[in-house]
Amino acid sequence: MGASHEFAPPTLRDVGEEDDGVYVIAVGDTSDPESWQLALMECDEDAAEDPQEIALGWDTYCLVVDPGQATHYGGVLECEVTGTRLRLTLTSEAAQDLALPTDATFDLQLSADQISMLKRGLTRVLTSGRRNARPTLLLH
Numbered sequence: 001m002g003a004s005h006e007f008a009p010p011t012l013r014d015v016g017e018e019d020d021g022v023y024v025i026a027v028g029d030t031s032d033p034e035s036w037q038l039a040l041m042e043c044d045e046d047a048a049e050d051p052q053e054i055a056l057g058w059d060t061y062c063l064v065v066d067p068g069q070a071t072h073y074g075g076v077l078e079c080e081v082t083g084t085r086l087r088l089t090l091t092s093e094a095a096q097d098l099a100l101p102t103d104a105t106f107d108l109q110l111s112a113d114q115i116s117m118l119k120r121g122l123t124r125v126l127t128s129g130r131r132n133a134r135p136t137l138l139l140h
Helices: 051-056 092-098 112-126
Strands: 014-020 022-028 037-041 062-066 070-073 076-082 085-090 103-108 137-139
Touching (some): 014 112, 022 112, 037 112, 062 092, 076 112
Parallel strands (some): 076 137
Antiparallel strands (some): 014 022, 022 037, 062 070
């Protein structure tokens, strides 16, 4: 378990998406670019077919935690958005790399439209790339 997982905020108040070549959905504790943020990136179509990317395990979605750009490819076992709560169950390797607990739960202080964006984005990202890296539970 990463030593800094206690720095992940209990409440997420900001969400955004980008689709400039590779789709990204990100949630954070505030809109300040220096604040804590979890970004999930869709698998690049080229990576899914590149032998070197496949060998490195980069042929699936990617998670990045800022500040610090802690990065892990795949690693989400379950993802659930219910009401105003986001729950991610991560592999122990992903949790360690990202300095998060294996069962990371966040309260969402987001509008209904923002929650819809988050659900849509999580589904898009977490179903991209290698099939065996996709969550076994993806609910919202």
